[in-house]
Amino acid sequence: MGTAAVVGVGHTQFGQRSDMTLAELAWHAIKEALQDAGITQRDVDYVVTSNVGGWSSEPLPAILVNEYSGLGDVGVMRVEAACASGSAAIRAAYNAVASREAEIALAVGVEKMTESPTLQAVELLGRAGNFFWEFEQFGLTFPAYYALYATAYINQYGAKEEDLAAVAVKNHFYGSLNSLAHFQKKISIEDVMSSRYIAWPLKLYDCSPITDGAAAVVIASEDMARKLTDTPVWIRGIGVASDTSNLSRRQNFLGLASTVKAADEAYRKAGIDKTEAVRRLDLAEVHDCFTIAEILAYEDLGFVGRGEGYALAREGETYKGGLIPVNLDGGLKAKGHPIGATGVSMAVEAVKQLRQQNAKARQADIKNGYALTHNVGGTGHYAYVTIYSLNRPTQS
Amino acid sequence: MSFRIRIPSIWRAKRFLYRLEGYRCSRCGEFHTHSRYVCRRCRSRELTLERLPTRVRLVDYTVVHQATRNNEDNLPFIVGLVETPDGVKILGQITDCEPEDLAPGMELETTFRRIGVDGDANIIVYGYKFRPEIH
Numbered sequence: 001m002g003t004a005a006v007v008g009v010g011h012t013q014f015g016q017r018s019d020m021t022l023a024e025l026a027w028h029a030i031k032e033a034l035q036d037a038g039i040t041q042r043d044v045d046y047v048v049t050s051n052v053g054g055w056s057s058e059p060l061p062a063i064l065v066n067e068y069s070g071l072g073d074v075g076v077m078r079v080e081a082a083c084a085s086g087s088a089a090i091r092a093a094y095n096a097v098a099s100r101e102a103e104i105a106l107a108v109g110v111e112k113m114t115e116s117p118t119l120q121a122v123e124l125l126g127r128a129g130n131f132f133w134e135f136e137q138f139g140l141t142f143p144a145y146y147a148l149y150a151t152a153y154i155n156q157y158g159a160k161e162e163d164l165a166a167v168a169v170k171n172h173f174y175g176s177l178n179s180l181a182h183f184q185k186k187i188s189i190e191d192v193m194s195s196r197y198i199a200w201p202l203k204l205y206d207c208s209p210i211t212d213g214a215a216a217v218v219i220a221s222e223d224m225a226r227k228l229t230d231t232p233v234w235i236r237g238i239g240v241a242s243d244t245s246n247l248s249r250r251q252n253f254l255g256l257a258s259t260v261k262a263a264d265e266a267y268r269k270a271g272i273d274k275t276e277a278v279r280r281l282d283l284a285e286v287h288d289c290f291t292i293a294e295i296l297a298y299e300d301l302g303f304v305g306r307g308e309g310y311a312l313a314r315e316g317e318t319y320k321g322g323l324i325p326v327n328l329d330g331g332l333k334a335k336g337h338p339i340g341a342t343g344v345s346m347a348v349e350a351v352k353q354l355r356q357q358n359a360k361a362r363q364a365d366i367k368n369g370y371a372l373t374h375n376v377g378g379t380g381h382y383a384y385v386t387i388y389s390l391n392r393p394t395q396s
Numbered sequence: 397m398s399f400r401i402r403i404p405s406i407w408r409a410k411r412f413l414y415r416l417e418g419y420r421c422s423r424c425g426e427f428h429t430h431s432r433y434v435c436r437r438c439r440s441r442e443l444t445l446e447r448l449p450t451r452v453r454l455v456d457y458t459v460v461h462q463a464t465r466n467n468e469d470n471l472p473f474i475v476g477l478v479e480t481p482d483g484v485k486i487l488g489q490i491t492d493c494e495p496e497d498l499a500p501g502m503e504l505e506t507t508f509r510r511i512g513v514d515g516d517a518n519i520i521v522y523g524y525k526f527r528p529e530i531h
């Protein structure tokens with residue numbers, strides 16, 4: 001395999017985007033990514049579109065987006081891995097370039113969720129498990145899947161609901177500094193604690209919102225990347241794994257086994273010792289669809305040991321300047337979670353952080369030049385961990 | 397939304413939904429809720445019909461406060477993960493009690509109940525639920 005780098009990124013405003021169709025929304029992200037890379041549609045050899053759909057009633061979003069964006073007759077497909085679809089698109093685009101099938105590939109993530117009534121969105125998300133045995137028979141909703149993890153975690157380690165709330169407070173703080181975030185308002189622990197239960201112990205403010213948005217990245221071969229930019233951001237390792245559809249078959253509810261497996265693979269490929277991850281990474285983007293998910297991620301990704309994740313949240317160690325800054329863009333919680341766009345949005349943030357292009361208040365200190373993105377589909381059904389770096393891989 | 401076609405899916409699952417009967421692998425012991433030809437763990441073809449015990453232990457639970465149409469008339473409701481004495485874990489709703497009455501590790505028994513309604517015709521769906529043991 002050859003090497004590949006991100007050379008262009010684009011990101012729309014996240015929020016309720018009633019002003020645009022799915023294809024227009026995607027185009028705004030694509031246009032910005034092409035301009036950032038200094039290329040035009042004609043330079044793109046291959047396109048991968050991430051869209052989970054159902055809410056937008058567009059069964060062929062990939063074609064729609066390609067046509068609207070003037071990407072011509074190049075190969076294209078839509079990929080789906082639930083909320084990890086965006087990272088699946090990046091992996092497919094990366095593989096096309098690294099295998100030298102394409103010089104330049106484009107990964108686009110787009111989702112329009114707000115045009116479905118809330119209960120319908122709850123149903124569509126709830127179906128993202130084992131539909132018949134969990135959602136249909138027992139009424140388990142998507143928040144309820146994660147609530148089972150939250151109660152198990154709280155019972156095992158003595159974490160408090162306030163510790164989960166601390167994650168929401170942090171992510172809303174950074175959302176308030178991100179002009180592209182869905183929610184740009186700071187919240188307090190009290191705000192979270194007084195919000196209504198959705199699936200005990202998870203409250204409304206423990207949950208990421210239903211959001212519209214799009215993001216795009218341009219991935220180029222080494223030769224092309226060198227021609228296009230002085231600061232290529234290399235894709236150093238992608239790990240991918242999955243887990244059982246039915247939660248009752250999980251080994252335990254204290255972590256996501258798929259994240260652990262994907263992280264191990266990504267660290268190995270990037271040459272990072274997992275036990276030293278927090279010293280090597282300048283920042284991480286983790287999948288905080290619910291506050292408990294971010295705490296599990298701290299442990300699954302090896303930032304701290306088992307049972308120590310909630311203390312990291314409680315003590316503010318994942319703010320800028322802490323042990324490791326996490327979700328400086330507001331995360332899924334405040335930036336929003338347009339599910340097909342989320343993985344690509346994480347990549348855009350990782351690249352902008354490494355290039356130091358963010359407003360100072362939410363710009364991580366870039367010392368080693370490494371960033372990690374962690375994107376989960378369903379309740380750990382799919383997991384992708386990707387490591388981006390300013391440093392080129394030493395061998396190819 | 398009305399793209400459910402429930403009656404056949406309930407029919408296929410009736411052994412487990414109504415009677416907690418599933419298929420146990422005679423070689424490795426793995427329990428399957430649906431009929432299978434091959435064990436998903438060890439690939440053995442020796443699967444035999446078995447009824448799960450009616451007494452189980454509560455492992456973990458949540459209280460659902462926001463649900464979709466077929467469960468809306470029942471809110472809030474409790475969904476639990478339970479374990480049989482020989483380690484089979486299954487999910488199900490917990491009834492006849494308040495969330496405060498529950499704690500991980502406590503014993504529950506199975507009961508046959510109305511689970512919810514389906515589709516525009518509001519067809520009633522029945523199946524098992526769990527409840528605290530009545531002594």
Ligand SMILES: [Zn+2]
Nearest residue numbers: 421424435438
């Ligand atoms: Zn077996």
